[in-house]
Amino acid sequence: MAADLAATAVAHANIALVKYWGKRDAELVLPWTGSLSMTLDVFSTTTTVDLSSPADEDLVTLDDVAVTGEPRRRVVAFLDLVRERAGRTGKAVVRSRNTVPTGAGLASSSSGFAALALAASTAYGLDLDATALSRLARRGSGSASRSVFGGFALWHAGHDDASSHAEPLPSTGFAPAMVIAMVDTGHKTVSSREAMRRTVETSPLYRPWVDSAAADLEEMRAAVSRGDLEAVGEIAERNALGMHATMLAARPAVRYLSPATVAVLDAVLELRRAGVAAYATMDAGPNVKILCAPADAERVAEAVAPHGTTVVAGIGPAARLVADR
Ligand code: DP6
Secondary structure (H helix, E strand, O other): OOOOOOEEEEEEEEEEEEEOOEEEEOOEEOOOEEEEEEEEEEEEEEEEOOOEEEEEEEEEEEEOEEOOHHHHHHHHHHHHHHHHHHHHOOOOOEEEOOOOOOOOOOOHHHHHHHHHHHHHHOOOOOOOHHHHHHHHHHHHOOHHHHOOOOEEEEEOOOOOOOOOOEHHHHHHHOOOOOEEOOOOOOOOOOOHHHHHHHHHHHHOHHHHHHHHHHHHHHHHHHHOOOHHHHHHHHHHHHHHHHHHHHHHOOOOOOOOOOOOHHHHHHHHHHHHHHOOHHHHHHHHOOEEEEOOOOOHHHHHHHHHHHHHEEEEOEOOOOOOEEEOO
């Protein structure tokens, strides 16, 4: 193994249409439910893992700023996992760049850990196929298991480390737009990790949501494969609102939805009344992602523009290695 190895990988954020919300095994990041997502062609993370200048400890930067505290601990724990598998001990310099606002419920951990999984496993000499890469990325952040793949990806909940991974859905040409309405890109006050733990442990609505998620997943898979935007949108919207209901019922409650979120949801309803097929989904933050036909994206973006900045996204690619920087 070359001693001066470095690898750079790019991965794109994904947005779940059927959500992952709740772990049954926090150590292995095994979820209670399967989930299904669309990888975006915006919001990417580019990460270099460089082993060429051995240091006493891992050095991690994000957009040229040193990463410290809990975010650094998660990266180092992930590198330890890769080193253990590779039988290697050398520390790494990890340089990441995000084109997605970090920690604002815009799926930065999905692109972040997918890029890190690919760059770190390559730099440390592991040769992983896509399934193994998805399993590895999952250990960093559950949603990252899906960003290994482009297009639509289904993360099978599985029952152990081997069976819990994502797979790409066959491409059918179905390519909706997703209008991201960024009503607030500030850092969230409760991390998604803490919010889902609290929800699983204390919310009386959690179990019913898990039960309904199984049906949502099967219906969503079928709706994506037949390219049925209305069905995809309806299932995505009800699944996301249900997820937020579980958090609102947690003790203490977790509420990510802000007045601006609700204003965007109203605008989406208004669009539907006007005959535009537009459907909303929200993650662990106040921002809203609106699924629609590409031909309607500009109209949707205009309708929600009074409430925040908009970005129009389409279907994005799988994680990939790029030439070292
Ligand atoms: C609401 O993947 O960030 O975006 O596994 O604890 O790192 P950890 O959680 P994370 O949670 C994502 C939750 C979600 C829904 C989803 O992407 O499926």
